[in-house]
Amino acid sequence: MSANSGRTLTVSGHDLAKNGSSNTGAPWEDAGTVLKPTTPTRKPQPPKPQNAITIAVSSRVLFNMEKEQQIFERQGMEEYIKYQVAHETEPFSPGPAFSFVKALEAVNTQLRELYPESEELFDVVLITNNHANVGLRLINTINHYQLFIERFCMTGGNSPIGYLKAYHTNLYLSADPDKVHEALEAGIAAATMFTPDKMTEVSETQLRVAFDGDAVLFSDESEQIYKAHGLDKFFEHEKAHENRPLDHGPLKGFLEVLGKLQKKFYAKGRRMDCPIRTYLVTARSAASSGTRALKTLRSWGLEIDEALFLAGAPKGPMLEKIRPHIFFDDQMFHVEGAAEMGTVACHVPYGIAQRAARKGGKDKETSPVVK
C-alpha cells in the first residue's frame, strides 16, 4: 500500500523523524509491516490546560489519511472503519501539520530546560470527529513517531467545536473548512490546512510562523476599502489613518502567545538564536500602507521578527526562502501559491475576501467530513 503514490514526500519528514526517534528510513515506505513495539518515551506530564497554549489538530492534518478518506467517500462509513481496524498496526504517514507539531515540541524541550517549573508550554491536542474505532490506529501512529500528544477527543461524529471551547483552544487546524468556519464564528483562532505539492525542508530547532496581515492579524477593514474603491484609494486611506491602529484579526491572539514565549527566551539571553521566529508577509507596500501595519503591532505591544512588504508581488518565492513551518493567509490565491512552492499554508476564512470568493463562484474546496 502506498498512501503517497505519486507524491514526492518529504525530505523534511525524514529528518524530523530522525530527530529524537529511532526511525531511520521513511516510515511510510514500509507501511505494510507492523510497526515496531512502542518504547516508553520521556514522560513529562502534560501541562494543565489553563496554563498551556493549546494547539488542536485534526487527524487529517496531523497524518496523511488520503487513502482512507477515499474509501470513506466511495464506500461509506462501515467500510472505512473496517479498513482502519484491519490496518490498525500500520502507522499513517505524516500530514502537513506534522513538522509544525515537531517544531512545537522542540520549543517545549528548550522551554523546559530554561524554565523547568513552568507550565507555559505548547499542548498539542488531537481533536477529530473520527469514530473511536479509528482510535487505536491513531494512538499507534502517535506512538510510532513518539509525538508528545497525551490529550485527544475522538467525537464519533459530533462537531468538535464544543470541545475546542471547553478546553481553551488557542489555535485549531483542520482539513475541513466547515469546521474551521464554525470555530472562527465561535471566536477560536482557526485555519484550514492544505498539503503542499512538495514539502520543503524546515528547521528542526527553530519554530517559524508566518502571517499575512489584513484579515489575519488585523481586521479586514482596510481590505474592504481596497475591494470597494481600488488600490489607490487603499493607499490613500492607509496613509491618512497611519496613526490609527487597525482592529484585530483572528490570529492576533496566537501571535501574542508566541511573543510571550519569545520574551521568556530573551530573558535567558536567547535573543539572537531564539527558537521562535515570526514573520509578517503582506501585500502591503513598505512605502505607504506598511507603516500603519507596523504601528498597529507596536500599539498592541507585539513584536514581529521580520516584516516583508511585497507590494503585491506573489508570496510563494518569499516563503520558500523563509521556510516557515506554517503560513496563514485569508486569500486562497496566496495559500495556493505558497503550497505550490512547498510551504505548509493555511487558509483563514475570515473577512471580505471570503464573500468575494463565494460571489465569484469559485470552487469551494470541500474536504468531505469524515463522520
Next chain:
Amino acid sequence: MDNMVSVVLNTDVKQKDADSAVVVAVTSRALFEQGPEDDETGVWKLSRAFPLLQAVQKVNDCLLEKNPAESLLLDVILITTDSQHQQLSSVLISSTRHHGLGVGKFFFSSEETFIDCLLENNVQLFLSTSKDEVLMASQKGVPSALLEARKNDSSVQCQREDLRVWLHEDLISPCDSASQPSSRHSPQRFLAQLGEIRQRFGVSDSPLWISLVILHGGRENCGNRLKALRSLGVSVDDVYCLAGAPSDPLLSLLQPHFRFNCSFVN
C-alpha cells in the same frame, strides 16, 4: 414484617425473558419527586430518572424493530430503598402505570434489605441518585452508578433521546477494593451485554452511545482500555483522553445518563 421484600409484577408491561434480559434497577426516589401527589390525578410527578427510562424504552423499541423476537432487552425494575417508600406501594404502582413507564417489576424493600434484594434478583445495574446507596451497593459487588442530572431535566416534554453511557475509570472508588471475587465478574458481565446490544446496531443508527473517558494517564492507558473493552465485546463510539484536564466541561457536552466505572476491566 418490615424486613420482607415484596415483588410485584407490572401487568401493563410484557415481562422480559429472565435469562437473557439485562436487569436494571432504578430507585423510586430517583424516579419520582418528593412531595405530595398531584391534586388531579393522585400520582407523583416524575424526576431525574425519567429521561433514562425513556432512553431505555427507545433502545428496546429499536431492538425489537430489528428483531421482534429479540430477548436481549433492558429490563427496568423499580426498587424502594427506604421503609417510607416501601409502605407507599400503591401510590408507586399507580404513578408508574399512570405515566406509562416501561417498568417490569417493583421491589419493595427497605434500607436494610435492598442490597440483598439486588443481589438475589440478578440485578446487573443499579441506578440511584444517592451517592451513599451507589457506594454501598458497589461495595457489595452490585455494579452501580449515579444517575446524572441532565440539562433538559424537566421531564415530561422530553424528546426520546438515545441512551448515553459514559465509561471511565475511577480509581478512588471502592469498586476497586477487594470484594468477593465472584462479584468482580458482574461489572464485566454488564459491560459485555451492553456491548452486545450496541453491536445490534450500525455505526450511525444506534440508539445507544457509549463514550470512553480516560480521566488520568495518557494515551498508553487509553489504548489499553480500548483494547480491554474490545476484548469484552464493547465497541465504544467516542473516546476522550483528558490527561488530568477537568472533566466537567466534557460532562456538559456529552450529557450521559449515567457514568459507569470500568476500572476493574483488565
